[in-house]
Amino acid sequence: MLPFHLAANYLLYRLRAFKLHGVHSPFVFDLYQNVILHEGDYYAYQLIEDLRGSLLFKDRAIPVTDFGAGPKAGLKKNRKISYIARTSAKPAKYAQLLFRLVAHFQPNTIFDLGTSLGITTSYLAMGNKQAKLYTFEGCPSIAAEAKANFEKLGLQHMQQVIGNLDDTLALQLQQVERLDFVFFDGNHRYEPTMRYFEVCLSKHHEHSVFVVDDLYWSAEMKQAWQEIKQHPQVCQTVDLFYIGLVFFRKTQPKEHFTLLY
């Protein structure tokens, strides 16, 4: 069951959300009809969902380092892989949307903030096998599991960046010319979300796509999403409740869409 605040925000989202006929921007209409609502099946879906299925039965425990800001920060505790797969990875519906977004926009450089076991990373990687994909994870034992998962799927074109995003993100950013696609799923608090967003903005361009996860997960994330929408460099946003899409297309009117998904 959804926690009360999430359920209340979901109700408001449902009241605000448009369906296809309510979208007047040609760019967003096309994106909504052909990418967001696309119902076709892809070979990658089955491969990655089979992997997720096997992780959900792995009862082996690994030492997990907590990267939160609270009193547990830096603490290690053992967690079962099945538990991590169940609680951290994006559900198939949203991970597959990320695959379609990458397949549609064909970004050359992708930053994936928060690898966990690599489920969503694998979708991003399969969306464009030519892309340079950098996936960031703080916990070394989780990163090691993700590496094994990438090998199982035969995915070799991504680079794992292991360490606290507070240290690794800006450094890695210096190594790339520009950033075409970013998935923010690393630290669901206001301050780091806004800080990572600002850092990534330094390499964005007119056709970059940023995807922010868990917009209504907490009051802090809700505040971060409101500020991202109002940010002077942001031109269009699409609120799909669990994830938000951010565009920087100055040739299109500045608009914010809430779409049913």
Ligand SMILES: C[S@@+](CC[C@H](N)C(=O)[O-])C[C@H]1O[C@@H](n2cnc3c(N)ncnc32)[C@H](O)[C@@H]1O
């Ligand atoms: C919600 S999970 C990511 C799930 C993944 N995107 C998926 O859908 O399969 C968030 C991950 O980010 C990592 N993380 C959180 N804060 C971090 C930080 N400051 N630096 C590096 N990694 C961090 C956590 O260890 C965790 O594995």
